[in-house]
Amino acid sequence: MTRPRAGRPRAGRSLRTTVIGVGLTALMLFPVYWMINVSLTPQQDMRKSPPDLFPLHPTFTGYQAVLRDQLPYLATSLLIGVSTVVVTLVLSAPAAYALAKLRPRGSGFLGLSLLIAQMVPGIVMAMGFYGIFLNLGIMHTWWGLVIADSTLAVPFGVMIFTAFMSGIPDELTAAATVDGAGAWRTFWSVVLPVSRNAVVTVSLFSFLWAWSDFVFANTLDSGGDLQPITLGIYRYIGNNNQEWNSIMATAVVASIPAAVLLVLAQRYVAAGVTAGAVKD
C-alpha cells in the first residue's frame, strides 16, 4: 500500500497526495500560525472578540525587540543543541550496540534503569545537578548545561538505538566477524551506517530537547554569560507583566534556524532508505 509500485509513479496521484500532505501539515501547524498572528497583534487587540484571523494592523515592536535582544541567546541555543547531540550519540550508540547484539548479563536491569531514569521529574534532576555542579565548579557554563541536557536524551537514545539495532540481522554482524573485524570495527563500519535512521531520529530529539529545555537552564545557567533562548524569553516576562508580542516573536524567530536544520536532517532520513539496511 504505502510503497510505490515498481516503475512509473503516476503523476496525478502523486499530486493529489501532495495536496493532502500540504493540507494535513497546514492543519497541524495552525497553532503555529496562530502564534505568529499573536506576535503581530497589538496589545489592545489580543483579547478582541471575535479575534482577527489575520494581523490586519500588525505591530512589529515584538520583532524589533527580539532582533535587538535575542541573537546571542539564539547562537548559544544552537551551540548547546548541537553539542548535546554529540554527547548523546557518543554515549548511547555504542552502549545500544552492545545491548542489542552482544547482550551482556544484566541488560534487563539496565533497561529498567533507563526507564526509571527518565521518570525522575526534571525539577528534581535540576536540584540534584545544582549540588553536583556547584561542587565541580561548572555552574553557569554552557557545557555544564550540555551535560545536564544530555540526560534528557541519553536514555531515550539507548532505547531507540537498541530497538533499531536489534532489528539488524545477525548475519550482517557475523559476516563482519568472519572477516576478522573486532567488535568496535563491526560497530563502526557495519552497524552504525546501517542504523542511520536511528542516528537521525536520536539526533533530532536530543537537539529538540536541549533546544527547548527551560528547567535546567534556569537552575544551572541563569547567572551565566552564555544563556539559551528559553532564558532569553524571560526578558519579556516581568514580575507583573508579560509582553506577549515579544514572547511570541522570540519563538517565531528562534524556530527559523532550527527549522532549517530539521529540514536538512530530514533529507538524511529520506536518503537513509537507500542504505538497504535489511537486505541479506
Place this chain on the structure above:
Amino acid sequence: MTLAHTDRPPRSPAAFRATHRTRGPQAAVRCRRRRTQLTAWAFVAPLVAYLAAFYLYPLYRNLDLSLRHYTVRSFVDGNAPFSGWANFSQVLHDPTFWPALTNTAVFTVASLAFQYTIGLALAVFFNRRFRLAGILRALFLIPWLLPLIVSSSTWAWMLNSESGIVNHTLNLVGIAPVDWLTSPRWALTSVIIANIWIGVPFNLVVLYSGLQNVPAELYEAASLDGAGAWQQFRRITFPLLRPVSAITLLLGLVYTLKVFDLIWIMTRGGPGNSSSTLATWSYRLGFGTLLPQFGPGAAVGNILILIALLFGLLYIRIQRRQEA
C-alpha cells in the same frame, strides 16, 4: 537490553542453519561467550558510569525527600527527621489523590491512543514517495521547536472561552461556545487535545524511521500475491513495526506520565482539581505555592516512578513471552 528487542525481521532458514552450524565444542563456546561478555561491558561501561553519575543522586534525593519530614528549615539545614511512610500515607489520604490518579489515567491513555494512531497513520502516509514529502515531514516537527511556555500559551489562547479562535469557529457553524479551560467538564479534554498535538511529531518521526527498515521486497511479494493495501498493512507493516511501536508506546507512556508544564500553563490543574494529574499535583505541592511541601511532593513523584516501573516490568514480561 531485553527491554527493546523483540522479533527480528524474518531471515532465511538457510542463514539460520548456517549460524547454528558454526558453533564449536562447548569449552570454546564458553570462552567465546566470556570474551563477548567482556567486550559487551566495555561498550556499556560509559553508559553505566554516566547513569550512576547523573541519575543515582537525583533518584536518591527524591527517595530521601519522600521519606523524611521536611520543613523549609530542615530542607536548608538538612536535619529533617526520618518519617517512614508518613508522606505517602498523607498523599494517599488527600482528597486530591483519587481525582489526580484517574485524571492521570485518562490523560495518559487518551493521549497515547491518539498520538500513536495519528502518528502511525501519518508515518504510513509520508512513507509514500511524493513531492515535498521530506519538507512537510520536517515541518511537522516545528511544534517541538517552540518553548513549552509558548506552545501551551498559544493553545490557551485559542481555547479561551471569550475570545478564542476555536469558540469563534464553533460559533460560525452554529455550535454554542464551550468553556474549554474554565469548566470542570472540559478542562481535562482541552489539555489532552493540546498534548496530543505536541506528541504526534514524536510518534511520526520514530515510527517513520521504523518503517524505513521494513524491506520493500516484502511489499512487492505481497502485492504479487494480490494483497490489498489494508492487508499489507496488517500482515507486513504492523507486525514488522512491532518492536519500534512497543518502544514508542513505552517511551510515550513515560513522557506522558511526566507532563506537567503544559497542564500547568494552560489550567494550573484547575478549575478545582478537574485537570490535575499526579505530575501537576506533585509540582504544586513541591513548588507551586509560597510554602513548599517537599516531602509530599516527592512522595507523589515516587508513586509516578512506581507506576512507570510497573509498566516497564509488564513490557519485559510480554517481550519474554513473545520471544519464548
Place this chain on the structure above:
Amino acid sequence: MRQTRRTAIATVLLTATALASATACSSGSTAQGSSDQGTFTFWDPYPQFDASSDWGKRVASCGTPAGVTVKRTALDTTDLGNKALLAAQQGDSPDVMLVDNPVVSTLVEAGILTKMSDLGVDTSSVQQNIIGAGTIDGAAYGLPIGANTLALYYNKSVLDAAGVDPASVTNWDSLNAALAKVKAAGKKGITFSAIGTEEGSFQFLPWFWGAGGDLTHLNGSGGVDALSLWKGWVADGYAPNDVLSNTQTTSWQEFATGQYAFGENGTWQLANAAKAGFPYGVITIPAKDGGPAPAPTGGEFVTVPVQKDTARYAVTKQIVSCLTNAANLLGTDTALSYIAPTQAVQAQQTRADSALTPWVSAVAAARGRTSNGLGVKYPVISQQMWTAVQGALSGSQGPQAALAAAQNAAANHQG
C-alpha cells in the same frame, strides 16, 4: 577503545564527586558560597531589565562606593523562592536578594535571612503597613523597594455610554448597579483574575477583606459574601467566564480591548493604561458597605541572606542602603510603576505625577498578606482560598460549601 576508557575514567570521577556532594549536602557543610571578596552577588525577579537598563545600572553602581563589583542575576519571579532555598541548602546564597513580599516569611521560616537590625539598617522611615509583610515577631527581615496594590481601572467611554458616574461607585450595591447598567448598554462589566495561583488570592483579597473577612476563618460571613459577589458577577454575565484562567496580564488585555467598564488591576499597569487608547480613570476598590477596601500590598523586599563569612555584611549593608536611598527609590519605583515605601519619596512621586495620588492612598490603606502574625500560615490559607474561588466560580460547589471545605483543609494542615 582508548577513547572509551578515557570517558569511563572521567565518568567514574564524576560519580565520585557526585557522591561526595551528596554526603556533603546532607551534613549541610558545603563551603563554596560567595567566595570572591571583591564580588557581591545579587538576585532579583526583574528579568525584564538587562544590564543596560536603569535598574541594571543602579544595581551595578551600588557596589562602587564600597569598591566592590555587584554581580546581578535576574530570575523568573515564581522560581526565585525555590532557588533561594536550594542555594541556601548548598551554602551558595547570594549576598543580597530581592524577593516578592509574601516569600519573605517563608525564607525567614527557613532561617536563611538576616534581621535588618543585626545589619544595622534603619527601617523606621518605611510605612508600617508596607514593611509588615517582612516583619516577623517584631523584627524586620527586609526593606521594601516599593509597593503596589490593586484598584479598579475604569473605561470612561464605556461608563459614559452607560450613564454611570464613577464617583457613584462607593460600595458593592452601587458597583452592582453600575455593572447592570453597563450590561444593559451592551458592554461588558468587569474583568479580574481568579486563576488557581497566588495571583487569584491576591485579586480576591480586597473583596474578602472589604466584607470583613478573616483569613483564619475563611468561611465566615465576610468570605462567603465576597465569593458570592464574584460568583454572581460570572453567573449574571457581568464578568467573563475566563476570569478563572486569567492572569493579571490577560485580565489587563481584556480591559485593554475597550469593551469592559472595569478592570481590577495593579499599580504597575499605569504605563500600559496610558497606551490603551481610551480615557481611563482609577477608583479604590469599594468595601461592601462603603469606604475603601483594604487591598493586599504587593512589591518586593531587599533581603540579606545569611552568610557564613560575616565579614561580608559591612559591604552588604552599604549596598542595601544604596539601593534604598531616596534618590534610588524614586528612580526604581518610577521605572517599575510602584509607590515608594516612604512618605518623603511618595511626596516626590505625587509632585511629579498627580495621577499617582489615588494609588498612594490605596497603598496607605493596604495590608500585607503575611502581616499580623500570619507568616507561613498564609501560603496554606491562600492555596485553600484560591481553590475555593475556583470551585465556586466553576460551579462545582456553592460559595458556602467551597469556603467551608477550604477552612477545614487549612485548619487540618495547620493542626
